[in-house]
Amino acid sequence: MRARGATTGPGSAVPHTPARTLASYAWPLVALFAAIAAFAFASTPFGAAPVRAAGGSGNYEGVASCAGSTCHGRAEGNGAVVRQDEIASWQEPSSSAGAHSRAYAVLGSPRGRQIAATLGIGPATAAPQCLGCHATSVSAARRGARFQLSDGVGCESCHGPASGWIASHYTVGASHASNVAAGMVPLERPQVRAQVCLDCHYGSADGNQFVTHSMMAAGHPRVSFELDLVSALQQHHDVDADYVARKGRLDSVRLWAVGQAEAVRRQSDLFARPELSTYGIFPEFYFYDCHSCHRQITDGPQRRLTFETNPGRPIPFGQPPFNDENIIMLSAVAQALAPGQAAAFDAAAKDFHQAMGEGRTQAGQAAQRLRGQAAALSDALTARGYGGDEAFTVIADIAGQATSPRFTDYTGSAQAVMAVDTLLNAMVREGRVSQGAAAGIRADINRAYAAVASPGSYNPDDFRAALGRAAHSIEALR
Ligand code: HEC
Ligand code: HEC
Ligand code: HEC
């Protein structure tokens, strides 16, 4: 992801919306996201209906139908209940918050045109395999009078088709429950939100929501997903007393943890489908660790082995590993927050990796079992209480004895440092750790970032040492 909002460094003045606060405080976090997405270019080497899974029934009325100045079209976020400047945030030209309004336009940008030309699919602005994620791509029959494809990822891509509730959702007597009953998507629920975002920020089985390795080879950025971070970056609501009264307070650790579980559930679900997980005689490379194939090799006598044995992944030497960045995180989450399910999840993950060396059928079946374990963890992490210490426990487990040896590759390591930073930010946001205390350990966290600054210079030993130091200094704040 590009760090459009992240031009300031730590310690700069804290601007007003929560999203901007995060972007300016956690600049290396956002910058790392940018680096991961830009990897494909910076070095040699994220349902049956044509509609989104969360789409429900009803028609899509278009962004213009939300835009009145008594509705969501104000210039200032001073509405009595909701801010009412949501459209302005969605359109913000120079930050991540406005990315969705640009999603269609980027298809016609030089980069979008280049990708489409390389793939030979005609104009990207008319290609279903691009529009599935870069617009509210619904059949003509479900488009209301003011619907425009060029709106990009409009309000209803996330909040659901509005025909059932647009006229009633602000009236006296309407409640969140009545809106949801009329088809509004309950995005305050972590599992629902994760599934909505993952449709486009990882992929879905919908047919036109999947970024293949071919698209990446043609120039599409890698997509990487972390629910708490992406939520904060596109946030256009205030969590004020009124919001909490209507929808409850969403704990950041819960959101992050459920996001990891839903990511693994989605990955294993898609991988279990032969139509997505194979391409010609090959597996679909999208699912695998990019850097296992895209790294420099040398035949010289001084050759240094870069492959490291990984205790979480019993795969034959020389085989590309499934990209297990979210699997590793979920394993640490399970140890910390759902210990009764941790062993079963780890066993399913190990079997899944092992089955990759056995055959297509075995790998597909193992993926289904992994999906079952991830789904059970998602339910458990949604249901459990969060008291305040969880983030410390999770960070300790990420850097601890059981998980740390699994950081043998760039992608998992990058996800780990993002996790540590995200969880620390969550503690700051929720007032459990002061800004000052967090700033005091910035240097340690920045060293962990430096260790994943580039896939080319990544060294697992250095990374594990840096992560350990950062986790140690966070533990001291407990
Ligand atoms: C219909 C597809 C779709 C859905 C659903 C979706 N996104 Fe996106 N999102 C995109 C696309 C496409 C982009 C890239 C647009 C661009 O770069 O102009 C994007 C970009 C973003 C960015 C900006 C990243 C950057 O590099 O600046 C954030 C943050 C983001 N999405 C968060 C979310 C969150 C949170 C959710 C779920 C609540 C979500 N998105 C749901 C398609 C979607
Ligand atoms: C599975 C959903 C999905 C599909 C399918 C998809 N994209 Fe994307 N695309 C994204 C997301 C998400 C991003 C933002 C990535 C990030 O920054 O993390 C993105 C980013 C981009 C960007 C970079 C935007 C920028 O701001 O620089 C371009 C260009 C692009 N996509 C073009 C295409 C084209 C062309 C196609 C069809 C061949 C396509 N995309 C298909 C989800 C998708
Ligand atoms: C990428 C997904 C996404 C898009 C696109 C999007 N939203 Fe949201 N929106 C969310 C999420 C997530 C929340 C926070 C959870 C919640 O309360 O629903 C939210 C919250 C809101 C809220 C506050 C709800 C409350 O109860 O206080 C309003 C109002 C809103 N959005 C309006 C809009 C409008 C209008 C648009 C189009 C201009 C839009 N949203 C586009 C994801 C999205």
Ligand code: HEC
């Ligand atoms: C199983 C091995 C394998 C994996 C895993 C893999 N790739 Fe590739 N990739 C290839 C091969 C083979 C090519 C074609 C190389 C060529 O034509 O020279 C390629 C080509 C590319 C190219 C074009 C390079 C060029 O020279 O223009 C990009 C970009 C790319 N891959 C990105 C990715 C990303 C991003 C991922 C992870 C999501 C990934 N690859 C995962 C094997 C792999």
